[in-house]
Amino acid sequence: MSANILVVEDEPAIQELLALNIKQAGYNALRSLSAEHAQQLLRETLPDLILLDWMLPGMSGIEYARRLKSDNLTKSIPIIMLTARGDEYDKVRGLEVGADDYVTKPFSPRELNARIKAVLRRRAPQMTDDPIEVAGLSLDPTTHRVSGNNVNISLGPTEFRLLHFFMSNAERVHSRTQLLDKVWGDRVFVEDRTVDVHIRRLRNALMASNHHDLIQTVRGSGYRFSAQTVEKTT
Amino acid sequence: MSANILVVEDEPAIQELLALNIKQAGYNALRSLSAEHAQQLLRETLPDLILLDWMLPGMSGIEYARRLKSDNLTKSIPIIMLTARGDEYDKVRGLEVGADDYVTKPFSPRELNARIKAVLRRRAPQMTDDPIEVAGLSLDPTTHRVSGNNVNISLGPTEFRLLHFFMSNAERVHSRTQLLDKVWGDRVFVEDRTVDVHIRRLRNALMASNHHDLIQTVRGSGYRFSAQTVEKTT
DNA sequence: TAATATTTGTCATGAATCTGTCATATGACA
DNA sequence: TGTCATATGACAGATTCATGACAAATATTA
Structure with a gap:
């Protein structure tokens, strides 16, 4: 968009x-x-x-x-x-x-x-055409290509926009509503929970290059795209 | 030219x-x-x-x-x-x-x-008349000739311009509207979907030298001319 | 000029893919 | 353990594309 x-x-x-x-x-x-x-x-x-x-x-x-x-x-x-x-x-x-x-x-x-x-x-960093690269995962808006560690990753339109937004606004938690606004655009009426599903689809796709854990769930708040890996509290 | x-x-x-x-x-x-x-x-x-x-x-x-x-x-x-x-x-x-x-x-x-x-x-980036060659497919604007791996390829005027534009702006996704603007010119009014048809005609022609897969469809965005082959990731 | 090719834009149709939602499973937290 | 938020798989409806057909417009040839 x-x-x-x-x-x-x-x-x-x-x-x-x-x-x-x-x-x-x-x-x-x-x-x-x-x-x-x-x-x-x-x-x-x-x-x-x-x-x-x-x-x-x-x-x-x-x-x-x-x-x-x-x-x-x-x-x-x-x-x-x-x-x-x-x-x-x-x-x-x-x-x-x-x-x-x-x-x-x-x-x-x-x-x-x-x-x-x-x-x-x-x-709105994701509105520009600059290529982005985070932790070995790179996305180029002009060619519409995503690759992680030299593995090509194919995404549907929505997942692409979602990832684009995440990568341009990394390290920060976004609520589902915010994501809907920024990625889907305002004036769209979609269920909040739908975001979950797309997150899952995106994670699935990123699995190909093992980048799926860059998308972190922040319970009660939303999601975050982060290069820093989460440490599990045992 | x-x-x-x-x-x-x-x-x-x-x-x-x-x-x-x-x-x-x-x-x-x-x-x-x-x-x-x-x-x-x-x-x-x-x-x-x-x-x-x-x-x-x-x-x-x-x-x-x-x-x-x-x-x-x-x-x-x-x-x-x-x-x-x-x-x-x-x-x-x-x-x-x-x-x-x-x-x-x-x-x-x-x-x-x-x-x-x-x-x-x-x-009109494709205005320069330098011959272009991508992945064995070559186009010479001055002679108006296209050949792929020494096989001559004949194209209609529009397909020629389209290919010329693609080859001079490779790797980048172009929306149908952009293509219409750049290849058809901004004073024409044609249906967006018409681009699809010409893409198909171009692909058809390029089939002769097996270069038809250089033109890739980017769902939801447009088309891309690319030397890199697409790998399907499921 | 008439007849014949080529080229072009549009449409209808079917195939492929994408999307939003639900129902259910799983896991976190108090 | 009970409750609530998130993950997941399935699915039908909606989009988006590819394709073949066709008629109008153009160019070419006789």
């Missing part, structure tokens, strides 16, 4: 350019011409990143950013502001209201992509 | 310089002194990239860019604008009308080439 990026920009030409760029980079572009309309879109899908123009008709970009950051539902969505000039003052205010980064117009496509990638990496 | 680059520049000296540079880099240079003349050229050949001077006699560069981007036939041709020294305002307007990148005069040949290359790669 590639990242959804919401572009809030009132100038159609620039919006188009941004959207094109985003698609080119392999993300999914949602578009909105105003803060008000963006707000509506948010009801359906929560994007993984918001590109927000500084100046907007109606509610200004900065105003909207503040609002997004104060709403519990959206506060964790990273925001990249598009500012007109390299104005230091703007920059300060942008960061003040909680923007995660900003890009000054005119921007080069490369710069924009680099920033998007950087921000996404911070917030 | 090396990329054609159209240079629209009224100053003969600069045009000459640009053309030289382009040829040096192995591309094909088409030249035009005005937007009007360029328009005529476009009737014969659609270039793969347009280098457009900001200021032109008659129709200005920006005006022309806008026009190119609004015409269905030419809208997908990337444009690099040549702007006078670091004029911020120009850059904004350039991007506004849909230019893909810009180079400020005076430019260094190296920078120009880098940008051309980047834009072309983003647009």
Whole structure:
């Protein structure tokens, strides 16, 4: 599931350019011409990143950013502001209201992509295309390949995403609900217990290279992907 | 089939310089002194990239860019604008009308080439006409020939482009949509599933030299052209 | 120009694979 | 030991792909 990026920009030409760029980079572009309309879109899908123009008709970009950051539902969505000039003052205010980064117009496509990638990496590492390797187990999102100690491992789509998420967020416990949100995506309604089954399928597949014990059960909390082996208390 | 680059520049000296540079880099240079003349050229050949001077006699560069981007036939041709020294305002307007990148005069040949290359790669990585060879299967863009282990393979136009794209972007998974964009071009609207059919046709053709299994299906994601064979792990 | 190939996009169908849920077994913890 | 959370195997429904057929569009040839 590639990242959804919401572009809030009132100038159609620039919006188009941004959207094109985003698609080119392999993300999914949602578009909105105003803060008000963006707000509506948010009801359906929560994007993984918001590109927000500084100046907007109606509610200004900065105003909207503040609002997004104060709403519990959206506060964790990273925001990249598009500012007109390299104005230091703007920059300060942008960061003040909680923007995660900003890009000054005119921007080069490369710069924009680099920033998007950087921000996404911070917030949702599994959304980037970087290959990951943990304890001899490696996963490459671009080739969609997984191998453990040179043994090829084939996974179904969901197991692949699950492993991808685990590997990009290792050493940390994830509740079933969190996993559903991050791996399945919000707006999907699935039983919590279903996660168990997929964990099992993933473990099964990883058995081929003896990496199945990297996925640890944390009783009462969820699961954890960890390179550190668990010591059994005897 | 090396990329054609159209240079629209009224100053003969600069045009000459640009053309030289382009040829040096192995591309094909088409030249035009005005937007009007360029328009005529476009009737014969659609270039793969347009280098457009900001200021032109008659129709200005920006005006022309806008026009190119609004015409269905030419809208997908990337444009690099040549702007006078670091004029911020120009850059904004350039991007506004849909230019893909810009180079400020005076430019260094190296920078120009880098940008051309980047834009072309983003647009059509398979545009270079170097022969490619993977696992005994070879494709020569100039002669339009494909052969596997000395067996000649004949392909329809679309299958040829598809294979060309695959071979120049091997090992990586491409979604159907991406394939449509890159192989069919972004101005066509065809069903996603159509890709399946062409994949099959290509596989069929490659069967002649037993290379059909280089094209792998990645369930839920798309297709991949890979020299590495898949091992089934159950 | 007419006739004949080729090429292309779409569809219907059946096969392969994936998914979510349940029922039951197992194991952890107080 | 009893209770509760997790593991596991089975399964039916849902997706996703492969494939053959076909007609429209294009190119080629007579």
